[in-house]
Amino acid sequence: MRKPIMLGMATALTLTVSAFAVTADTVKIAFIDPLSGPFAGTGVNGLHQYEFAAEELVNKKGGVLDGDMFEIVAFDNKISPKESLIQLQVAIDQGIRYIAQGNSSGVANALTEAIQKHNRRNPDDRVLFLNYSAVDPALTNDKCNFWHFRFDANADIKMDALTDVIAKDEAIEKVYIIGQDYSFGKAVAAAAVRFIGEKRPDIEIVGNELHPIGKVKDFTPYSRKIMASGADAIITGNWGADMLGLGKSVLENGYEGPIFTYYAAADGITAAFGETGEGSLRLVAEGQINPPASDAAAAYYEAFKAKYPDGNISQARITNVIEMLAKAINEAGTATDVIPVAYALEGMEHESLWGGSVKMREVDHQLIQDVHIHAHTGSDVTFDYDNSGFGIRVEETVTMAAMDSETSCQMRRP
Amino acid sequence: MDLILVNLIDGLVTGLLLFMLSAGLTLIFSMMGVLNFAHASFYMLGAYFAFQISIALGFWMGLLLAPLIVGVMGAGVERYGLRRVHQYGHVPELIFTFGLALLIEELVQFVWGKNQMPYEAPEILQFTAFAIAGNSIPAYKIFMIFISVIIFIGLLWVLTRTRVGMIIQAALTYPKTVEALGHNVPLIFMGVFGVGTALAGVAGVIAGPVLGTFPGMAFVLGSIVFVTIVIGGLGSLWGALVASLLIGWMTTFAKAYNLRMEDLLTWIGFTKPEVLWDSAWRDLWTITSPQIADILPYILMVLILIFRPYGLFGKRDA
16 A cells, blocks of 8 residues: 555656746746637637647747747636636636737636736736737727737727728728627727728718627528618628628628628638638738748648648737747746836737738737738638638738727836 | 518528427427427437538438437437436436437537538529519528428328327327327337427428537527427417417517617607616617517517416417
């Protein structure tokens, strides 16, 4: 009896020691996003993109500082703000300094508030919030803080780019806005009304409505209304099953104009649209996948596909997060004190792997970058989504979108 | 006027789809006396099986085989699961079906992943049947109506005109007596359960391409099916049909027309508060019919439970 226990304890001891030895040389990044439940597909795919980016872009190049390696530690928040705060605490207790989260602005709002409080009360173990996807404009406006950095273009910036394209198209006279009934859907609708009013006051907004999120079984009645309104263009911020349901329904019921979307790609949506979406679906996003911006981008994508044959690089910005963080840590000379790292991130300019340069704006920590209007298409796509033969290809680009846009952010720096 | 016709057709499609789900459930309900929470999960399985079969053998084989597989699974669940649990009373049965629903959802995610499946209507049906004032009616919808009507007529005929149907109806109401007459009642129950789940499977097969094939599809439709059979009256096929169509049309029309609560309230004689944003009744005044379309069936259910607890077509002792 006694021997195995001794043996076990000895092993445990060695393990802890070696674990300590490892932690000393790793920079851990907590990835807090849904890894179970209805949005797990998006979460897991995001996690793979993080792990791959950390491995390819940092660890294989010798890491940061004196060979410290990046490690992504995954936490499942079930897309609930409450659960996210628990996971945040667990991550902080494990000594993690960098928190990456993206899915749902509701979660991001809760996290940014909690992190601000935590950093004020615990100056010894402050953390940084790397928001790579939550696009609620408030996060870099009223609710901005020094610890939060947003790497995606926010909903207003995207809408600005989208309405530039709409304004140029003389054929569009009537626009229908439809979205999910929650903060993001409302933000999209408000931004659309505002920008269209500024850029093309002659465009008539023939419909502006919200539907319950994730509860609509059949979008047919909505598409009938859209058809009846005589709309030439549809704008929607829908994602997931709501995006697919709405898009398929309007196209099936005879709509032929463009559908301007934020999230109508990857995670099965591209495959499910397939041929039907050709010519109609437009998507506003950063990160150029097709045509590949450079050989390096193509090689990176190919290597990703080799490792995850069923995966997609649907959030190109993740490489910016990883590369810019690595750069900031090197510049600051430390990975444990996040204040110099945050100052290094502020104002940082960076050449994105996906083409174009990006800049982390000091005033509100919003990454300013090229925003593209993509088309869902089956022709000329080097890298398709969902292995379906269909993918998104850049049609138009707004360089350094909304560079001088206003912000109500009043940041207090430590 | 044209739009009314279009909405009537759309509502009919929604209603008939709902009917195929509720027809099986209402039979099972009257047999077991408890809700089968896993019913909508069999609908989901139908869609996924059909998708998988359609890749290899085409849509039509999927339509034929998937409901059969689902029906056999359903019968198996009754024979080896529910029948054993039955002796412990209704609550364990309820919990069993609830657990089964969770299990099936996890299983589906395990096998097919969490993404939407590219399950498409067959190419032969991918055209516009006809158009009314610019609103096209896809041929697939006509096909859905066609299938549902055939199933309704077939079920009605079997249940009311054949010997098998008579025995089933008798077994649902007086199982002891039927058993005493020499019929194998457990076998009948298993058969009814199998056919009921197979019907849900058919609904899944034909709804999958339209409403999307994804792990949440059972959840989205699950609760509304219960509402349907409560409104229609437990165990009544006609009730299930009428309630399904009622719900289909009600939700379709509520979504298709922007009726505003504001208009209704002013019509009744209330005056709109001057400063609406500060009013306690702000939410009530700003409601539009599309926003509440999906809860209308629930309101109807509550009303039915108050004024006619046995449902539209139900019998008092059912």
